[in-house]
Amino acid sequence: MKVAVRALLLLWCGLAVLADNTEVAATKSTEDTDHAADIHAVLRKMSGLLAESRAELRCAKSKLEDMETRLTASEDRAEGLENTVEELRRTQAERVSFSASLLVSAHGHTGPINPPPILVYKHVITNIGNRYNPNTGIFTAPVKGVYNFLAFVHGGGAGHGTGVVLHKNGDPIVSAYAHQRSLSVNSSNGVSLLLEVGDVVYVKLFRSAWAFDSSDHHTTFSGYLLFPYQGSEPVLKG
Numbered sequence: 008m009k010v011a012v013r014a015l016l017l018l019w020c021g022l023a024v025l026a027d028n029t030e031v032a033a034t035k036s037t038e039d040t041d042h043a044a045d046i047h048a049v050l051r052k053m054s055g056l057l058a059e060s061r062a063e064l065r066c067a068k069s070k071l072e073d074m075e076t077r078l079t080a081s082e083d084r085a086e087g088l089e090n091t092v093e094e095l096r097r098t099q100a101e102r103v104s105f106s107a108s109l110l111v112s113a114h115g116h117t118g119p120i121n122p123p124p125i126l127v128y129k130h131v132i133t134n135i136g137n138r139y140n141p142n143t144g145i146f147t148a149p150v151k152g153v154y155n156f157l158a159f160v161h162g163g164g165a166g167h168g169t170g171v172v173l174h175k176n177g178d179p180i181v182s183a184y185a186h187q188r189s190l191s192v193n194s195s196n197g198v199s200l201l202l203e204v205g206d207v208v209y210v211k212l213f214r215s216a217w218a219f220d221s222s223d224h225h226t227t228f229s230g231y232l233l234f235p236y237q238g239s240e241p242v243l244k245g
Contacts, residue, residue: 101150104231105139106132114221119167123212126171128228139230145209148202152235157197158183158210160218161225163190170194170213171226176206184213191219201236 107128109117117126127144139146148154160183162169169192170184180200185192200208210228212218220226 101152101232101235103136103138103149103154105134105136105146106227106229107134107139107141108132108224109218109220109226110222110224112222114219116162116167116217116219118212118217119215120212121214123172123214123216126210126212126218126228128210128226130224132224132227143209144228145207146230148204148206148208150232150235151201151203151237153199153201153233154208154230155197155199155233156208156230157195157228159193159195159225159227160185161191161193162217162219163192165189168213168216169218170216171210171218172213173198173208173210175200175202175208179211182213184216186216193225199233 108130109126109128111130125144127141128139129141131139131141134141136149138149146156156173158171158173158181160169160171162185166188168184168186170182170186172179172182173196174180181196181198183194183196185194202208208230218226
């Protein structure tokens with residue numbers, strides 16, 4: 008009888024342990040399933056965020072490329088504008104022409120004066136490029152090139168000669184001179200000069216001579232740019 012009771016007790020204990028183990032296994036399986044579900048949810052969320060990040064990156068890259076394209080186009084336009092402005096400046100500098108007479112409205116002779124002064128041609132007829140200064144009588148070259156200059160002079164008799172001398176940077180180049188005892192006389196001369204930027208050209212009275220002008224503008228000084236020139240001045244061999 009006791010043996011039978013002990014057998015039953017052992018059987019009950021075994022069944023209890025088995026039940027406990029089964030419950031623990033079921034609980035663990037449920038927990039593992041829950042953990043797996045959580046991990047899958049996190050992975051799905053991360054995948055969604057990654058996809059959104061990639062889409063935002065592609066959009067940002069597209070915007071950056073568009074900005075780079077626009078910037079390049081703007082730089083090209085700016086460069087083109089700079090070239091256009093430079094071309095306009097160069098063209099403007101190459102448009103040079105002036106003509107002026109000695110007196111504005113009065114009439115009379117200038118000179119003789121020794122040493123001969125620079126003649127200031129005050130009545131400006133044309134001054135394209137504004138390179139002739141009517142306050143000093145001096146023309147200043149804006150670009151290197153070949154320029155043509157003309158000087159006309161008118162005067163009376165009475166024992167004085169009528170004449171002028173054209174100078175470049177202080178050196179006499181050509182002169183126009185005439186002399187007779189009665190009546191009026193005219194003389195003229197012209198020359199083409201290769202000038203560097205900043206070279207100056209002006210006209211002085213001929214020594215012991217005079218020049219007459221009036222509202223009819225007999226005595227004039229003119230010049231203009233024939234063409235720009237980047238070569239060197241040829242050396243003449245005598």
